[in-house]
Amino acid sequence: MSSVSCLLSEEHFRCSICLDVFTDPVSTPCGHNFCKSCITKHWDINYRCPLCNEGFKKRPFLRVNTLFSEMVAEFRHSAQQKANRKRSQQHVFNPVDVSCEFCTGTKLKALKSCLVCLASYCETHLEPHFTVSGLKRHQLIDPVENLEDRMCVKHGKPLELFCKTDQTFVCMHCSALDHKMHVFVPLKDEYEDKKVELVKTEVKIQDMIEKRRVKIEVIKRSVKCSTESAQMELSEGVEVFNSLNKFLERGLNELYKTIGEKVTTTQKQAEGLIKELEQEISDLKKRNTDVGQVTRSEDHLLVLRSFPLLKAVPPTKDWMKVNVHAPSYEKTVEGALIQLEETLNKETKKLLGEAELKRVQKYAVNVTLDPQTAHPELILTPDRKQVSHGDVRKNLPDNPERFSHYNFVLGEQSFTAGFPGRFYYEVQVQGKPKWNFGVVRKSINRKGEVKMKPREGYWTICLRGNEYKALDDPSVLLSLKSQPQKVGVFVSYSEGLVSFYDVDAAALIYSFTGCTFTEKLFPFFSPCRNDGGNNAAPLIIRPVNQNT
Structure with missing residues (x-):
C-alpha cells in the first residue's frame, strides 16, 4: 500500500471542494471522491457532482471506497513521518555547512575545524596541518561553527578535559585551579565511554522498534x-x-x-x-x-x-x-x-x-510416531503412522525418552501455546477391542508405573471390550450411541481443553476442560496387548478429511 501511495502526489489526495487532504473519503455513484462532510453539505444545495456536474433525481447514496481510504490513511501517515523526520533533523543532527575562514573571494566549504587554532579550513588551507610539524599535533574535527564555544570562558584555553565530579567540560587550568581535587578524564576517553553507551541505547531503541513492528504484525495477523x-x-x-x-x-x-x-x-x-x-x-x-x-x-x-x-x-x-x-x-x-x-x-x-x-479440523497437523519413545514390544510401520503390539520384546537402547514399563509411544511433534496454540489429529481404531490414546505432557514418567490421570500429565480415553472411559479424575464411563471407528483429538493449549470426537458420527465423545498446561504436549498412543491376536489390529494415524 505504501509503495502505491508513494507513486501519487499530494494533489491526488486532495478533496476538490475543501482543497485539503481527504477526511473520511466517500465515493459518489459517478465515481468521484470527496470528503464526507464536504459532499454532504454540497448536496444540501443541489444533487450534482461538483466535478463532472452529473445530476441525480434524489440524494445519492454515498459509499466508502475502502482501498482509496486506506491509501489516504497511508499517505497521511507517510506525510506525518516525513514531517517528524524533518523536524528531528532540523533540531538535532542537521549538519551545518561551515565556510573556510581563510578563503578570499568565494568561500569554499570547510573540510576540518582545528580546536587549537579555533579556525575552519578548506582542503587547500588545511594542507599545512598535515605537513608542518608544529601543526600536525593540532586536534582536527569535522567542521563546526562557533569554535569559541569550545574554549574555556575563564581561562581562554581549549576544553580538553571532562570533570566527572561536576559532569562538565574544563580546560587544563581548571583542573589545576578551580577543580583541583576533582576526577578528570580526557574528552576522548569520556567520548569513547559515552559512545559505547549510545551504541547500547541505539541497539535498545532498534530492538524496541523491531518488537513493535513484530507486535504490529501479530495484531494484523490476529x-x-x-x-x-x-x-x-x-x-x-x-x-x-x-x-x-x-x-x-x-x-x-x-x-x-x-x-x-x-x-x-x-x-x-x-x-x-x-x-x-x-x-x-x-x-x-x-x-x-x-x-x-x-x-x-x-x-x-x-x-x-x-x-x-x-x-x-x-x-x-x-x-x-x-x-x-x-x-x-x-x-x-x-x-x-x-x-x-x-x-x-x-x-x-x-x-x-x-x-x-x-471447526476443529482446521487445526489438523501431521502427526508421526517417535520410535525413540516406543516400548520395545511395539511395532511401528516404516511411515510411522501405525502402531501395534508384538509378542517379542526387541533389544533396543533404554534411552530416557523410551517407555520401558507400558506399551506406550508418543508422537514426534510437540505443541505449546505458540500460534495458533491448537492442534487436531485423527486415529483409526476399527477392529480393536482395546486401545488408549490422547495427549500427555513432556515430563511424564516413562520408566515405572503411572496413574493415567490429568494430574499425572495424561488426558486420554480408552476402550476395554464394550466399555468406553475417559480417564479423568475420577474416570467417567462414556455412553456412546455407536462404536467409533475413527476418533479425532483436538487440543486448545490456551483454553486448557482436550476434546475427543467420533469422526463418522460428527459427535463429541468427551472433553477435558479447565486443564492447566505449562509445558510441551505430545500425542500419545497405546494399542494395548494383542491378546493372542484378538487385538492385533493397529492404531492408525489417518489424514484428516476436512470435507467430513
Whole structure:
C-alpha cells in the first residue's frame, strides 16, 4: 500500500471542494471522491457532482471506497513521518555547512575545524596541518561553527578535559585551579565511554522498534485470523440454517401431503356412498315406475300376476347408520409439529456436531510416531503412522525418552501455546477391542508405573471390550450411541481443553476442560496387548478429511 501511495502526489489526495487532504473519503455513484462532510453539505444545495456536474433525481447514496481510504490513511501517515523526520533533523543532527575562514573571494566549504587554532579550513588551507610539524599535533574535527564555544570562558584555553565530579567540560587550568581535587578524564576517553553507551541505547531503541513492528504484525495477523474465523463461522451458520430451512420446508410439504391425503380419502368415501345412493334411487325409481303402470292398468289378470313381484320394496341399505366423518386436522397439525420438532432437534444436533468438527479440523497437523519413545514390544510401520503390539520384546537402547514399563509411544511433534496454540489429529481404531490414546505432557514418567490421570500429565480415553472411559479424575464411563471407528483429538493449549470426537458420527465423545498446561504436549498412543491376536489390529494415524 505504501509503495502505491508513494507513486501519487499530494494533489491526488486532495478533496476538490475543501482543497485539503481527504477526511473520511466517500465515493459518489459517478465515481468521484470527496470528503464526507464536504459532499454532504454540497448536496444540501443541489444533487450534482461538483466535478463532472452529473445530476441525480434524489440524494445519492454515498459509499466508502475502502482501498482509496486506506491509501489516504497511508499517505497521511507517510506525510506525518516525513514531517517528524524533518523536524528531528532540523533540531538535532542537521549538519551545518561551515565556510573556510581563510578563503578570499568565494568561500569554499570547510573540510576540518582545528580546536587549537579555533579556525575552519578548506582542503587547500588545511594542507599545512598535515605537513608542518608544529601543526600536525593540532586536534582536527569535522567542521563546526562557533569554535569559541569550545574554549574555556575563564581561562581562554581549549576544553580538553571532562570533570566527572561536576559532569562538565574544563580546560587544563581548571583542573589545576578551580577543580583541583576533582576526577578528570580526557574528552576522548569520556567520548569513547559515552559512545559505547549510545551504541547500547541505539541497539535498545532498534530492538524496541523491531518488537513493535513484530507486535504490529501479530495484531494484523490476529485481526486477519479473527476476520477469517468470523467469515468461516458465518458460512457454517448459513449452511446450518439453510439445512434447517430445508427441513422446515420438507415438514410443511409433509403436512400438505398428510392433510391432502385425508381430504382425498374423505372425498372418495363420500363419492362412493353418493354413487351407491344414486344407484338405489335409480332402482327405486324403476320399481316405482313399474308399480305405477300396473296400478293404472284395467287388466285384472296382469295386476294379479304382477302383484307378488311388485308388492315388496326392493332391498336397500339402512342409510340412517351411514355417515361421512371429517378427520381431525388439529391432531394432524399437532402430530406434524411434534415430528418436526423431533426431527429438527436431531438434525440441529447433527449439524452443530458437523460444524464443530469442521471447526476443529482446521487445526489438523501431521502427526508421526517417535520410535525413540516406543516400548520395545511395539511395532511401528516404516511411515510411522501405525502402531501395534508384538509378542517379542526387541533389544533396543533404554534411552530416557523410551517407555520401558507400558506399551506406550508418543508422537514426534510437540505443541505449546505458540500460534495458533491448537492442534487436531485423527486415529483409526476399527477392529480393536482395546486401545488408549490422547495427549500427555513432556515430563511424564516413562520408566515405572503411572496413574493415567490429568494430574499425572495424561488426558486420554480408552476402550476395554464394550466399555468406553475417559480417564479423568475420577474416570467417567462414556455412553456412546455407536462404536467409533475413527476418533479425532483436538487440543486448545490456551483454553486448557482436550476434546475427543467420533469422526463418522460428527459427535463429541468427551472433553477435558479447565486443564492447566505449562509445558510441551505430545500425542500419545497405546494399542494395548494383542491378546493372542484378538487385538492385533493397529492404531492408525489417518489424514484428516476436512470435507467430513
